[in-house]
Amino acid sequence: MMGHASNGVVLVSLAGRSARTRFFLRWWHVVLHVAKMRTAAILLGLAVWLTATTGQPAPRPVTGRRFVVALDPGHGGSNTGCHGHRVEEKELTLRLAIELRDELARRLPRAQVVLTRVGDDTMTLAERTATANRVGADVLLSIHANASMAHDQTGFETFVLAPEIAEFDATAGQGRGREVGAVERSSPVGAMLRELEYQTNRRRAAELATSIQRQQAVRFPARANRGVRPGPFDVLMGAAMPAVLTEVGFLDHREEGADLMRPDVQAQIVDGLAEALVEYYRNLVRTD
Numbered sequence: 001m002m003g004h005a006s007n008g009v010v011l012v013s014l015a016g017r018s019a020r021t022r023f024f025l026r027w028w029h030v031v032l033h034v035a036k037m038r039t040a041a042i043l044l045g046l047a048v049w050l051t052a053t054t055g056q057p058a059p060r061p062v063t064g065r066r067f068v069v070a071l072d073p074g075h076g077g078s079n080t081g082c083h084g085h086r087v088e089e090k091e092l093t094l095r096l097a098i099e100l101r102d103e104l105a106r107r108l109p110r111a112q113v114v115l116t117r118v119g120d121d122t123m124t125l126a127e128r129t130a131t132a133n134r135v136g137a138d139v140l141l142s143i144h145a146n147a148s149m150a151h152d153q154t155g156f157e158t159f160v161l162a163p164e165i166a167e168f169d170a171t172a173g174q175g176r177g178r179e180v181g182a183v184e185r186s187s188p189v190g191a192m193l194r195e196l197e198y199q200t201n202r203r204r205a206a207e208l209a210t211s212i213q214r215q216q217a218v219r220f221p222a223r224a225n226r227g228v229r230p231g232p233f234d235v236l237m238g239a240a241m242p243a244v245l246t247e248v249g250f251l252d253h254r255e256e257g258a259d260l261m262r263p264d265v266q267a268q269i270v271d272g273l274a275e276a277l278v279e280y281y282r283n284l285v286r287t288d
Ligand SMILES: [Zn+2]
Pocket: 074, 075, 081, 082, 089, 144, 145
């Protein structure tokens, strides 16, 4: 019997065969054809099954650009921060920072997220900034909760280390005279950094702060948006990258303080911060 293989199917000449042999060969040809299709179907099914069982959730398109985020949970250790009814600021900031780290791992799988503290550690502000500098962070986000003298203030606000930030928010500095005045102390920082880098960092920090406020405003339309403000915070000074400090709400306010303890509210805050950082990353990629 003459025959040859082509594409996995044996081709057989039917010429000169008996009727019975021709019938058998035709039948055999059909069997081979069906077997080939069945094999293809099995392989296709296997591929679909493997994809379905081993495939990860489709990640957002991420370029190969390195992206390092430094998250700073405010206070810690003997420095408790302000007090809520059932929680100290240092506990809330660490909880939010850890949640945010995990959320960023989901949204930006290739990003590296570094926390300035992962436990109840007493740290100086300089140590926090030094950590961000050491890992070459692209951005530093310090997370805090607020308090007011009369326990009557509410809302969320984000600070940047930039005297000119007033142009982003006409109400900048309102009720913050002491801190705004202290911005003067930041001038040596500008002298230390190269002017171009300083300008870029300042612009990017302002963009991130604006984005954080916008994301929180979308999620909490009933709460006060206190805007982007200039701050003299030491943790922002000496940072070699864009740095912002966000106050997620007033922990000492009777209602807002209680809200800040709710897991669903915390999840919303984290979601807004994550979205702002993803937006920041996209802007970095676009302008690189
Ligand atoms: Zn604080």
